Amino acid sequence: MIELEEVPLLHNPVMIAAFEGWNDAGEAASAAIEHLAAIWGAEPVSALDPEDYYDFQVNRPRVSTEDGTRRITWRTTRILVAQGTGLGRDVILVQGVEPSFRWRAFAIELMEFAAEHGVTLCLTLGALMADVAHSRPIPVTTTAAVERVRERYDAELSSYEGPTGITGVLADAAVQVGIDSVSCWAAVPHYAGHTPSPKATLSLIARLEDLFDATIDRGELEDDAHAWERGIDELAAADTEVLEYVESLEEAQDTAELPEASGDAIAKEFERYLRRRGNLGPGAEPPPQL
Secondary structure, eight states, X not given: OEEOSOOOOOSSOEEEEEEESTTBGGGHHHHHHHHHHHHHTOEEEEEOOHHHHOOTTTSOOEEEEETTEEEEEOOOOEEEEEOOOSSSSOEEEEEEEOOSSOHHHHHHHHHHXXXXXXXXXXXXXXXXXXXXXXXXXXXXXXXXXXXXXXXXXXXXXXXXXXXXXXXXXXXXXXXHTTOEEEXXXXXXXXXXXXXXXXXXXXXXXXXXXXXXXXXXXXXXXXXXXXXXXXXXXXXXXXXXHHHHHHHHHHHHXXXXXXXXXXXXXXXXXXXXXXXXXXXXXXTSOOOOOO
């Protein structure tokens, strides 16, 4: 671990991690970390030595010029600390690129840092391409392996079996060392998943608000999400086959989500609305169940 700055004393910290690459359709998860780092003024405190984990022919270093001086920046995974987040706890952000090799050592190094600084929850963010419509709310699936954690964070047990990415390895490593672990995955429309998807990033931020029962500044994400949706609308309208496909996805998604229009779901959405307006403080009563 390369120390950049001294790590301050942290209050009940949570670790939130996302990685560029296989786990990051539409760059939604990595953009969520960038957004959180920006709005919370997170400061880098450590970095993993890139020599240990990256193939530089895949993740090439970058050359830049600053004040007339040429310098090389090595791509790696950085650890940032944010305090005064409004969540009632400090946050450790893990921002980087999926490693090329030595994944177990990579996960162990991050978990050692987490344990050293008192992390009680490891939250991994990811995004995958799926058969969903860009014009509908982006689904976010929240999973946890431990029943107690699932009950606390309204998560489900993942039924996925198959290849996994570094987020899956890190989530498992957290469980192995006794740190609560939760994963949030946004479903990005596969026909629009090869460009940045701010709408999916916004959905991940909204899910974090639910998990922490707090408001997170969205900055320009909502405007960017609307612009992204309008752009996909225009592309779909120019191709009859794509338009028909999107309409079929909309119909299927609307039908599947009908059961979600329950009193609990409506109350949760109303609670989020009040919280964002500043009318629902930590001690206020939530809206009545419908």
